[in-house]
Amino acid sequence: xxxxxxxxxxxxxxxxxxxxxxxxxxxxxxxxxxxxxxxxxxxxxxxxxxxxxxxxxxxxxxxxxxxxxxxxxxxxxxxxxxxxxxxxxxxxxxxxxxxxxxxxxxxxxxxxxxxxxxxxxxxxxxxxxxxxxxxxxxxxxxxxxxxxxxxxxxxxxxxxxxxx
Amino acid sequence: xxxxxxxxxxxxxxxxxxxxxxxxxxxxxxxxxxxxxxxxxxxxxxxxxxxxxxxxxxxxxxxxxxxxxxxxxxxxxxxxxxxxxxxxxxxxxxxxxxxxxxxxxxxxxxxxxxxxxxxxxxxxxxxxxxxxxxxxxxxxxxxxxxxxxxxxxxxxxxxxxxxxxxxxxxxxxxxxxxxxxxxxxxxxxxxxxxxx
Numbered sequence: 001x002x003x004x005x006x007x008x009x010x011x012x013x014x015x016x017x018x019x020x021x022x023x024x025x026x027x028x029x030x031x032x033x034x035x036x037x038x039x040x041x042x043x044x045x046x047x048x049x050x051x052x053x054x055x056x057x058x059x060x061x062x063x064x065x066x067x068x069x070x071x072x073x074x075x076x077x078x079x080x081x082x083x084x085x086x087x088x089x090x091x092x093x094x095x096x097x098x099x100x101x102x103x104x105x106x107x108x109x110x111x112x113x114x115x116x117x118x119x120x121x122x123x124x125x126x127x128x129x130x131x132x133x134x135x136x137x138x139x140x141x142x143x144x145x146x147x148x149x150x151x152x153x154x155x156x157x158x159x160x161x162x163x164x
Numbered sequence: 165x166x167x168x169x170x171x172x173x174x175x176x177x178x179x180x181x182x183x184x185x186x187x188x189x190x191x192x193x194x195x196x197x198x199x200x201x202x203x204x205x206x207x208x209x210x211x212x213x214x215x216x217x218x219x220x221x222x223x224x225x226x227x228x229x230x231x232x233x234x235x236x237x238x239x240x241x242x243x244x245x246x247x248x249x250x251x252x253x254x255x256x257x258x259x260x261x262x263x264x265x266x267x268x269x270x271x272x273x274x275x276x277x278x279x280x281x282x283x284x285x286x287x288x289x290x291x292x293x294x295x296x297x298x299x300x301x302x303x304x305x306x307x308x309x310x311x312x313x314x315x316x317x318x319x320x321x322x323x324x325x326x327x328x329x330x331x332x333x334x335x336x337x338x339x340x341x342x343x344x345x346x347x348x349x350x351x352x353x354x355x356x357x358x359x360x
Contacts, residue, residue, distance in 0.1 A: 048318035051190055061267065062318055065309050090316040092196040 034074050041080055042070055045087060045095050054097070195316055195335040202229070202326050203314040207304035208282070210261060210289050217258065217304040219330055226356045228257045228349075229324040230300070231312065234292035235268035236320040242339035243296050249345065250299035255353055259303030261289050262312050262320050281307055325349055327356045 039056050045066075047058035055063050055070075066087070073083045087095050099105050139147070197203075206218045219229075230246065232239045250257055264285040266273050273281055285307055293303075306312055315324065325334040334352055336344055 048193065061263075061269065062309075065313060069310075069313055089196060090313060091318065092193055092316070094193045 031075075034071055037074050037080070038067060038070050041074075041083055042067055044097050045084070046097055048091055048095065055095075191319060192337050193318075195332075195337075197316055197324075197332050198335055200332060202324065202330050202332050203311070205304075205306075205311040205314065207260075207306055207311060210259070210286060210293075210303040210305055212302075213282075213286070217302055219326065222256070222258065222326065223330060224328050226255060226328060226353050227326055228255050229260055229315075229326060230257050231260045231262045231315070231317050231320050231322045232303075233262050233264050233267050233320055234288050235264075236262075238339045239321045240296065242321050243299070245340055245342060245345065246299040247297040254350070256301045257299050259300035260311065260315075261285070261303050261305050262317060263307065263309045264289050264305070265307065266309065267320075323349075325352060325356075328359060 042055035043057075045055040047053045047055050047060055047063040047066075049060035049062050050058050053060075053063075055066055070083055070087075073086060078086070084096070093099055093105075099108060101109050202219045204219060206216050209215045209217050232243075246257060249255075265271050265276070265281050265288070271284070276284070282305070285305055289303065289305070293300075304311075309317075315322075319337060321339055323336040323340055324332050325336075327333050333356060334348060336349070340349070
């Protein structure tokens with residue numbers, strides 16, 4: 001019973017945690033539409049300070065500055081693509097979580113498919129070679145006689161001679 | 165025995181990839197600005213509050229733009245090298261003082277008046293330079309970090325080598341090491357000085 005209560009309490013606390021955080025955040029969003037677009041754009045962008053965090057999620061100071069910059073670009077009426085270009089021109093393709101397809105990223109985009117194709121070719125070659133190696137089993141005259149006796153239901157031959 | 169050679173080979177290839185990957189610094193992101201004109205700006209100078217600086221003022225010279233701040237620990241490590249380099253008269257170094265007050269994370273700028281921030285910036289930056297030496301021909305004040313964004317600054321210190329036409333030719337991310345200075349910056353600067 002006690003344990004259950006503890007689990008319940010933990011669950012409630014965990015549920016409340018994001019709410020408590022949301023209360024701490026500064027009310028930067030004067031315009032919810034701008035904020036929603038800012039978040040949708042910056043979720044696709046990498047924070048350069050904490051590289052495994054998106055620009056939307058990072059609490060690094062640079063991320064804050066860049067979010068402010070994105071907001072002001074949205075207010076200026078820039079398109080999503082223009083805003084992305086703005087950041088790429090300063091920080092490089094690295095800010096994009098979805099790298100563009102271009103000659104330097106061909107290996108990145110198509111490499112896995114090349115490896116897959118190689119694996120399939122290897123598998124086919126292996127199976128073909130193995131199929132060539134398998135020879136149909138040959139039966140000696142004695143084996144044949146034993147098999148026939150078995151099929152005929154002769155009880156004397158129900159004990160195969162090579163049984164361990 | 166032979167059948168183990170292929171997995172072993174694949175394993176060795178993997179080891180090589182991982183060894184190379186693990187030894188690279190993920191924080192060194194190649195800048196797209198190398199080979200492009202240095203973004204223009206106009207900022208107040210540190211020593212002479214009435215004057216502004218813009219990169220066009222350095223036209224015709226090969227120069228370094230060094231991003232620094234008094235709160236930046238790595239800048240302190242780099243600084244003696246810059247001071248010694250400036251004393252030899254190698255290249256003119258312009259300082260870009262980056263978010264001096266906002267960047268330290270301790271002062272809430274929202275509570276400061278506009279001129280208070282600039283006063284505080286000047287006080288802190290000047291005090292730091294008089295304590296550690298001033299290698300800069302001048303320092304420009306980027307208090308809100310907007311110019312930093314235009315230059316793709318994401319980790320102070322960063323240094324840009326800019327040629328006579330105002331094109332960025334090299335970017336050093338993080339402190340300049342004696343090795344980077346000797347092997348990259350100086351040879352390139354020498355070559356750039358020869359260009360018209």
